[in-house]
Amino acid sequence: MTAQAKFYYLHNHLRSCLNELRSHALRSMLTTLGIVIAVAGVISIVAITEGMNHSLVKNFSQLGTETMMVRQNIFKAMNNDVLQPMTEREWFALQNLQTGISAVAAFSRVELPGTGVSGVRISYAGRSQIGRLLATSANLPQMTGRYPIDGRYFADSDSDARRRVCLVSEELAATLNLQLGANKPLLQIGNFQLQVIGIMPGGNRDILGTSADVYLPLGFAMQLNPKDIALEFGFRSLDESNTEHIKRQVNQLLRQIQGTRPNETANFVIENATELKQFQTDTLGTIRTVLLLVIAISLIVGCIGIMNVMLASVSERTREIGLLRAIGASQSYIQSLVLTEAAILTTVGALAGILLGLGIATIIAAGIPQIEQVILPPAAVVLTVCCAILVGIACGALPARKAALLSPITALNLE
Amino acid sequence: MLELHQISKHYQPGGQLIEALKPISLTIKAGEYLAITGTSGSGKSTLMNILGLLDLPSRGDYLLDGVAISSMNDQQLSQIRSEKIGFVFQSFHLLNHKTALENVMLPQTFGTVPLSDIRQRATHLLQQVGLAERIQHKPAELSGGQRQRVAIARALMNQPKVLLADEPTGNLDSQTTLEVMALLEALNQQGQTLILVTHEPEIARRARRCLVLRDGEVVSDHLQRCTDPTQF
Numbered sequence: 100m101t102a103q104a105k106f107y108y109l110h111n112h113l114r115s116c117l118n119e120l121r122s123h124a125l126r127s128m129l130t131t132l133g134i135v136i137a138v139a140g141v142i143s144i145v146a147i148t149e150g151m152n153h154s155l156v157k158n159f160s161q162l163g164t165e166t167m168m169v170r171q172n173i174f175k176a177m178n179n180d181v182l183q184p185m186t187e188r189e190w191f192a193l194q195n196l197q198t199g200i201s202a203v204a205a206f207s208r209v210e211l212p213g214t215g216v217s218g219v220r221i222s223y224a225g226r227s228q229i230g231r232l233l234a235t236s237a238n239l240p241q242m243t244g245r246y247p248i249d250g251r252y253f254a255d256s257d258s259d260a261r262r263r264v265c266l267v268s269e270e271l272a273a274t275l276n277l278q279l280g281a282n283k284p285l286l287q288i289g290n291f292q293l294q295v296i297g298i299m300p301g302g303n304r305d306i307l308g309t310s311a312d313v314y315l316p317l318g319f320a321m322q323l324n325p326k327d328i329a330l331e332f333g334f335r336s337l338d339e340s341n342t343e344h345i346k347r348q349v350n351q352l353l354r355q356i357q358g359t360r361p362n363e364t365a366n367f368v369i370e371n372a373t374e375l376k377q378f379q380t381d382t383l384g385t386i387r388t389v390l391l392l393v394i395a396i397s398l399i400v401g402c403i404g405i406m407n408v409m410l411a412s413v414s415e416r417t418r419e420i421g422l423l424r425a426i427g428a429s430q431s432y433i434q435s436l437v438l439t440e441a442a443i444l445t446t447v448g449a450l451a452g453i454l455l456g457l458g459i460a461t462i463i464a465a466g467i468p469q470i471e472q473v474i475l476p477p478a479a480v481v482l483t484v485c486c487a488i489l490v491g492i493a494c495g496a497l498p499a500r501k502a503a504l505l506s507p508i509t510a511l512n513l514e
Numbered sequence: 515m516l517e518l519h520q521i522s523k524h525y526q527p528g529g530q531l532i533e534a535l536k537p538i539s540l541t542i543k544a545g546e547y548l549a550i551t552g553t554s555g556s557g558k559s560t561l562m563n564i565l566g567l568l569d570l571p572s573r574g575d576y577l578l579d580g581v582a583i584s585s586m587n588d589q590q591l592s593q594i595r596s597e598k599i600g601f602v603f604q605s606f607h608l609l610n611h612k613t614a615l616e617n618v619m620l621p622q623t624f625g626t627v628p629l630s631d632i633r634q635r636a637t638h639l640l641q642q643v644g645l646a647e648r649i650q651h652k653p654a655e656l657s658g659g660q661r662q663r664v665a666i667a668r669a670l671m672n673q674p675k676v677l678l679a680d681e682p683t684g685n686l687d688s689q690t691t692l693e694v695m696a697l698l699e700a701l702n703q704q705g706q707t708l709i710l711v712t713h714e715p716e717i718a719r720r721a722r723r724c725l726v727l728r729d730g731e732v733v734s735d736h737l738q739r740c741t742d743p744t745q746f
Binding site: 104105107108110111112114115118122418419421422423424425426427428429430431432507508511 | 588593672
């Protein structure tokens with residue numbers, strides 16, 4: 100066969116398949132549904148976990164291995180135990196611990212009445228946006244290594260004086276079209292007006308929970324709603340080789356202050372950045388593996404669905420196949436016709452699944468503060484499409500064989 | 515052009531030997547108009563299936579256009595079916611979801627001809643069978659006679675050496691039967707070899723040569739028109 104003849108052969112062949120699929124549009128669509136859902140699942144999980152991983156790497160690259168965090172032990176609350184939140188009392192005690200640690204930064208999420216899942220309404224000059232609030236001590240930038248790109252961070256005196264000042268994230272400033280000028284702009288949050296004194300880089304998302312749309316001084320935040328303040332702490336060990344010792348001391352001190360009984364679970368966990376990263380990566384990996392296993396099962400179900408429909412379609416088209424055989428289609432042509440149809444169905448299903456998966460991932464990621472953006476590696480797309488074609492061929496193999504082996508005489512005589 | 519030497523066919527369903535076709539030798543020349551006739555079970559369908567390469571003989575040699583087909587594989591047989599044989603069936607066997615034009619195009623869609631050429635030839639053939647106005651109609655929108663004419667156009671698509679018509683008028687009323695027969699005979703007048711399988715004496719009598727089968731054997735082979743209906 101010449102190249103040109105080959106082209107026309109392939110062109111005619113593909114056309115026949117597409118015509119066939121189009122004449123049963125609804126059935127074709129339903130057939131691919133299983134594949135669409137399975138692929139959408141794979142893609143959304145990959146996109147979300149990759150996005151999370153990206154945030155992890157980015158956040159931890161800013162933190163040295165010597166950074167340590169004291170966080171609430173949320174597992175204790177999950178086990179129906181009473182979780183005693185950490186307050187200024189624990190913060191002062193930590194600051195007085197003189198053994199080889201830097202200044203201790205404290206921060207807490209702030210929720211005002213009417214705060215929803217994605218935050219509270221923040222308004223400025225007629226524009227408004229839902230955002231998250233974070234109350235921090237004045238030394239947070241030293242701990243996270245992120246400093247204002249404009250204006251200044253608040254000082255201890257701002258906090259002590261309960262001054263109504265705040266900083267906004269770069270993203271929020273852009274959304275609200277807010278600029279620092281000679282007159283400090285006034286931001287409306289709930290019933291309060293706050294003066295904006297600086298702009299922090301980036302958005303409100305990171306894995307450590309030290310980013311927000313609006314940063315408030317702790318002093319003011321505690322005045323607002325002292326019961327909802329649950330502090331978390333961050334500091335650096337000045338002697339990296341001694342982190343274990345520092346960890347032990349911090350643990351002892353905080354348990355003592357909180358009056359935790361010897362056998363009781365602590366209300367906090369102490370992690371250093373490396374451990375935190377390892378823990379997050381491990382958790383991410385486990386979640387990903389479990390989810391992908393579930394998806395693998397649904398993919399198998401999707402395959403069986405395709406095979407079933409193709410078998411039924413071959414039975415339904417027995418007469419047509421008989422006719423094609425009579426007018427000169429060979430067994431291998433019939434076989435490749437059914438296989439190509441299956442491959443087209445699964446490929447189209449995979450492409451639709453990728454789009455759907457990306458959509459799902461974007462929606463889910465919008466609700467997870469730790470994810471800055473969803474990331475879909477090209478390799479994952481290529482792999483998914485290749486897999487889908489293979490699956491299509493595997494699913495189509497049995498129906499294709501059945502179609503090819505139909506006896507034209509019997510097939511034609513069926514009424 | 516078609517040469518059968520001692521062709522026979524037998525089946526063995528469940529151990530019992532059934533001779534569908536006893537050894538037959540037969541030569542059909544190019545341009546002939548032959549009717550194969552007989553009662554049901556006489557073996558005429560078996561013979562047609564063998565002539566049309568839909569079935570292989572149990573014994574004997576079959577030369578089609580000078581080529582021995584006995585040792586061919588499915589690919590080669592399909593190729594010959596596609597190039598040299600045109601089928602016309604009793605129940606038309608048109609694809610209901612395709613238009614008349616697409617049905618006629620069908621035999622070339624698994625070949626290497628460009629689509630535009632296929633469409634052009636199919637349109638031309640539909641004009642030839644008098645359906646120029648109907649090319650975009652689906653089979654359900656056509657009368658029985660029109661459907662059979664679409665089927666004839668389809669059979670002519672690959673310029674076959676031989677046209678095999680299996681009870682082509684079996685589903686038609688007497689008026690359209692005459693029209694379809696006239697069309698087939700006009701094609702034969704232009705040199706098309708035509709083999710007609712029928713159980714109807716009136717149809718068989720129109721052929722220039724008539725082969726009568728009974729119980730898998732040739733009981734008469736007239737080289738002129740069949741005149742005696744009691745032979746069936």
